[in-house]
Amino acid sequence: MRGYRDGVATRLVHPDSWSNLAALAIALQDPAAARQHAMHALQLDARHVDAWVNLGVASWHAGQRREGAQATNQALQHVPGLEAAALNFALMLRVVGRLAQAHDVLAGAVHANPGAWRLHLALAGTARLLERHDVARREVLVALDRMPLAATHDSVAKARPLADNHGELVTQALVATADAFHAAGLPFHLIGGTLLALYRDGAPFPHDKDIDLGVPADVDRPAVYRALGQGFSPMLPRDDARALASREWVLGFIHDATGIGVDLMFMHLRGHVMRLGMGWPDHIDSEVPAYGVEMLRWQDRDWPVPSPPDRFLAAIYGDDWRTPQRHYDTQVSNPSRTPESLPRAITLGLIRLAEAVRAGQWSKADALCQQILAREDVAEVRRLRARLATAGVA
Template sequence: MSAAPGLEAHVDDEGVHVRLPRGSQDRPVDLVLDEQRVGSFWLERDTVERDGQRFWAWPAPLRSHLVGRARVALVDHASSTELHAAEVVLGEPEDTQQRIVVADAQGNPLGLDKSMRLMRLFADRSAEHLDPLLDSIEDVLAALRSGGVEAFIAYGTLLGAVRQGGFIGHDSDADLGYVSAHEHPADVVRESFRLQRALVEMGYPVTRYSGLAFKIFVQESDGTRRGLDVFGGFLRDGVLYLMGEVGHPFEREWIWPLGTASLEGRELPVPAQPEHLLVAMYGESWRVPDPAYQFETPAGTRRRLNGWFRGTRVQREEVWDPYYARQRGSGQDRPSDFVRWVRRRERRAVSAVDVGCGTGADVAFLARHGVNAVGLDYCRRAFARKQRKLARRELPATFRWANLTEVRSTLVTGALLSREPGPKVVLARHVADATNADGRANLLRLARMVLGGQGRLYLQVLSAPAPGGNPVGVHPIDVDALVAQVEASGGTVVARHDLAGERPGSTDPGATPYLCRLVVQWPQ
């Protein structure tokens, strides 16, 4: 083992443990396995305190690779000074002499990017590999120009060009941007969709992130299919708003007329004074390399961008996307007792809408019983596998994205589903207790629109802490307050069942109820 004086560390299957010297300044370090940099983190900012030390847990994408032996080193990113190094064995390898390899199936080295994804980083690519990407950037910039906007390289691509004339080694993708001539968000969105249609007519496949950001897919000369992100922006009241992180005081002359900067020997368009945009993106310290940089968007900017272009994503990125990513292949995809209970009560139902359908197990159950079932969820990855499976089996099941924390999504979805044939039923299992007050109000609004006074809404909520812990993302709510909210919406609770378990009678009859089921209907 070798180490710089004053820095003690050890590495195990959980992660990296570091004892920092008293009074030391926070700094980014590179994590190097057998001479290969696989990621970076700040010694304090990105770690947590544990037993008097700082602890950095292995990111999930990296864990599956950490089986075997490696020389693990922590290297000061700024000075390249090795702060700690040790030969360790991680995981439970059959052969303790096998070396850890962090690479893809073709043997290409991988590293953690700024989003903690394992990717092929620019530092591990030769000029031969970068030429197809540069060709793609030039092609897409020309396509955007012909579509009517003056696009330029943005974010990490712009930072690398201005700071060092090339791609940043710890980056993995290329970003483009443009600033619209319009000043109203509605006009900016209309222009973005017009631009998308023009690109599709040119033959480019496009997928959309939001009302002002999309990805263009390009087939490169080496056969690689690459997606280039295009972030739109506009100036309003002296502020530049650029998807997805920027809301900063700005002058028009800092953008136009566009200039150029060299990126790996190619002259590419950049804003007239690119340093102002880099300050808006990365702060005044943008000239100092930070391999573990994290965007910290001000709350006001986030609210505006969400409201104008993205919509709200309450708990989706923090809770639901990771949850359903973990559920993939777990086998936890069986119909609930709740849907079986509803089915027994609603034998005549022709159509059903499952709000917060998750993996779609209850939707599949209803479809197998001949019910025209629609699943709604605002985490698309939750139902993606079931959607494909049911489509192959030609069952009467469809899935839609919907967001109960947005009135506009609720109204559009409710209007569309109100046309489904009846008799109808709406199910919402652990939705009212997994959303906020706006979400509960919109859940009732949606159900009322869908049912049109000719069916019932079935709710299941947590009324007290569940034995063994609450379901992920769910919290107990005041059922009496929910009943009052139903009545305020014009509905009536026609039945209420307080349960001590998912299946009535499945637990000790004397146990304290912690589940509540409500049956709601509205007048015609």
């Protein structure tokens, strides 16, 4: 703040100075001043691309979304491969639901600036949301080969610490969801990480951000929306095309009071197996042995769980499910993954791997490398793991 005040008081004469002052004002959450500084820079140099980007970001934060997108796009017209412009413009387009256009912006930037790994990674993420899984895989592999391992601005960023009572919040969300289902007369049972934590450890995992429930496939979906109509918010609007395409298999909600997610997986009985799927955008499916339901006593109440729980957990987590495994990724390592969805699961694992590297989460990155290589010999992953070992960060 002191440096910003000194800059404002200085008789600046260079467009770079005004553009940098705009960037500082953005960081200090003063978008109105940032707009003025950026426009001053552009008065001195109408082709100053950083000033156009700063004007775009400042305008967006000031609520002038159209002007923000136009200014950011103007920077791209001058320098088609400019990272800051492409990443911000694509994000703006995604926010307003123009995902395909965001994809095209990033694809054009990658073509103009093929060495920028952030552009490849952003394109991979956008392609995944568009279900262009071949593009997502290609682009994330390029990003993995080019991402630095040094402690850059990206890699030193740390995740927000969880609250001291996070486990209590998970329990609160679980109890609230169970009560809502009971009140509506709807069946459910514990699955996934929720079952594993309560059955093996007797308490929710301290890092859980959601709870996992299985629901019979024939349960009426509108009845689920009604049951969770108070105190819960759907992750996607009910009439959203993505929700409509996925709700045969999954529905997601947020428990409003705690912010904990509620993942409802609809279990389809098909002969001797129970099939469950992730829906949009990955369509990752699993088939576990068909099962009945028994009760698990926890916190003075009975919780329905697959019977026997051991067989279900072995199907999802492997025979060594009793041994805690740090950074275990069920999307990649789930033994019950269906063969046709495994390539998409690996692509998702590759994107998660890139994000772990970006965040400087070295042990997680190395664990993901091992899990992916156990499924498929991916040369880029082998090279990344060798770099992790050489750098001594794994």
